[in-house]
Amino acid sequence: MDGHKFILFFNTTKARLLNVYMGKYKIFITITALQLTLLTAFLLSGYQSAQKARLQQLRDKRQIVRYLGLTDLSIWTEARYTRHPSQSDFFTPFQDFPCSLEHFPAGSIVTPLQPDHEITMEQTPLKGREK
Amino acid sequence: MIRRLKILEHALSSLLRRKYKNLAIIVVYSFTIMLLASILFLTHSLKIEAGNILLDAPELIIQKTMAGRHDLIPVEYADVIRKNWGIGKITPRYWGYYYDAFTHSNFTVLGSDTPLPILKMLEGTAPSRPGECLIGEGVAAVRQIGIGDELILINSEGLGVIFDVVGKFTASSDILTNDLIVLGEADTMDFLGFPPGKATDITVEVLNPKEVQNIAGKIKRDLPDTRPITKQEIIRTYDAVFNWRSGMMLTIFSSALVAFCILAWDKATGISGEEKNEIGILKAIGWDTSDILELKFWEGIVISLTAFLTGLLAAYVHVFYFGATILAPVIKGWSVLFPPFKLIPFVNLYQVFIIGFLTVVPYVASTIIPSWKAAITDPESVMRG
Incomplete structure (x- = not known):
């Protein structure tokens, strides 16, 4: 069987299979069922790992919180009120507080200042111990 | 049942005739759902984790305030x-x-x-x-x-x-x-x-947790220049923080929702001449209006269900396996040190159903309504355009 005949045979067989044995609706239902199965598997394994995490990871994290007396998550380190939202000032003029209105609209557009002078380790005198 | 499957088969053939257009719709639709679901997965998971971890935070923290600010x-x-x-x-x-x-x-x-x-x-x-x-x-x-x-x-x-x-x-x-x-x-x-x-501050262990508010009140009376912060306040703050962050996320959320509305609106405001022609021919060869509506219903379901499931799967993988890499820059702000998210997959099924209801139903409706308009018109005038 030469190449052309083989491709023709392959295409005809595929078309027959798709049309006769495997209607388009069967393909659609199969794909949807696969997606649903995958999603269910994700959700179930997620639920299981969440339960496991509750027992192990969260227990360890809670111990760190208890022993060190931590109050906040270390997510945003750019400002005091984002690093420790629960400890931030209640009410102060020009306050630092989540959700406080921006006093200067430019604040949301202007990038932070880049310092001109870099501090190097060599310039820094050491206390007590030799470098 | 067989009749329904045949109509589904016809709907799929009809969609495949315009495969590139429909594929583009599925891609945009899936991406929209992925963004919406990612935001909900991420914020919910962070909120639950914060609530769980901070259960062991100090019961009561006493800060001193001076001139309205925290002082030593x-x-x-x-x-x-x-x-x-x-x-x-x-x-x-x-x-x-x-x-x-x-x-x-x-x-x-x-x-x-x-x-x-x-x-x-x-x-x-x-x-x-x-x-x-x-x-x-x-x-x-x-x-x-x-x-x-x-x-x-x-x-x-x-x-x-x-x-x-x-x-x-x-x-x-x-x-x-x-x-x-x-x-x-x-x-x-x-x-x-x-x-x-x-x-910096003083932590106080309260023997009976029910007395925390009372003790906080008494301390505030004895030491008026202090501010007691209870554990419940800390946990509540995180609830609010993630809601606020969700508020910021709402910008993305609403952009995605607007994109979806444009997509649905485009479908709802009219169907192409080719589709009208198809409806006219089906009516002329003996299809009932109800059959045509069922056909269009299945077309809508095929597209929206495929996009919904693809979007949800992509969101799950994006948030819980890839640490929400697309959303991270938005949350990061100016922080130089920013922890990679290794989130515990806490998923709220209620939110999943809400996304499904808010996206699948309007899309299917917007597919059926213009087709219904075409289907109740005389086949000849529909085919003539």
């Missing part, structure tokens, strides 16, 4: 607090911030003499002697140091101080310890330049 608290305030009934251990806390000019990042310096238990999230030990420190993964990464190395920090007098790294928190605790440097209490006071007899 005199340690002798502990004696006044101790006079109240139902109070356990009272501990002054010494902590503060350190801007690291070498790496342009902010660290949190915490003084603790409490020996830590053996934890999977801790390599090495906690500082037990002066000049030792325990650091978070983020600090270790930006300073490129590990256990056994030295950490040089500049103190309040502008002098460099060397600390030996004796312990490191592993990456799995990043959400709590990423920017943390734990020193001994005396080292912290010396390093940050605390005046004698002053602490």
Whole structure:
């Protein structure tokens, strides 16, 4: 069987299979069922790992919180009120507080200042111990 | 049943005739659902994790305020607090911030003499002697140091101080310890330049948790220049923080929703001449209006269900396997040290159903309504356009 005949045979067989044995609706239902199965598997394994995490990871994290007396998550380190939202000032003029209105609209557009002078380790005198 | 499957088969053939257009719709639709679901998965998971972890936060924290701002608290305030009934251990806390000019990042310096238990999230030990420190993964990464190395920090007098790294928190605790440097209490006071007899704040153990509010009120009366912060307030703050962050996320959320509305609106405002022609031919060869509506219903279901499931799967993988890489830059802000998200997959099924209801139903409706308009018109006039 030469190449052309083989491709023709392959295409005809595929078309027959798709049309006769495997209607388009069967393909659609199969794909949807696969997606649903995958999603269910994700959700179930997620639920299981969440339960496991509750027992192990969260227990360890809670111990760190208890022993060190931590109050906040270390997510945003750019400002005091984002690093420790629960400890931030209640009410102060020009306050630092989540959700406080921006006093200067430019604040949301202007990038932070880049310092001109870099501090190097060599310039820094050491206390007590030799470098 | 067979009739229904045949109509579904016809719907699929009809969709495949315009495969590139429909494929484009599925891609846009899936991406929209992925964004919406990612935001909900991420914020919900962070909120639940914060709520769980912070259950062991101090029951009551007493801050001193001066001129409306947080100020260092005199340690002798502990004696006044101790006079109240139902109070356990009272501990002054010494902590503060350190801007690291070498790496342009902010660290949190915490003084603790409490020996830590053996934890999977801790390599090495906690500082037990002066000049030792325990650091978070983020600090270790930006300073490129590990256990056994030295950490040089500049103190309040502008002098460099060397600390030996004796312990490191592993990456799995990043959400709590990423920017943390734990020193001994005396080292912290010396390093940050605390005046004698002053602490950052005081934690109070309350023996009966139901009495926290009462005790907080009494302390506020005895020491009017203080601000008590209860554990419930801390947990509530995180609820609000993630809602606020969700508020910021709402920008993305609403953009995605608007994109989806444009998509649905485009479908609802009219169908192409080719589709009208198809409806006319089907009517002319004997299809009922109800058959045509069922056909269009299946067309809508095929597209929206495929996109919905693809979007949800992509969102799950994006948030819980790839650490929400697309959304992270939005949440990160200006933070130099930002922990990679290794979230525990807490999923709220109610939210999944809400996304499904808000996206699948309008799309199917917007597919059926214009077709219904075409289907009730005379076939000849429909075919003539």
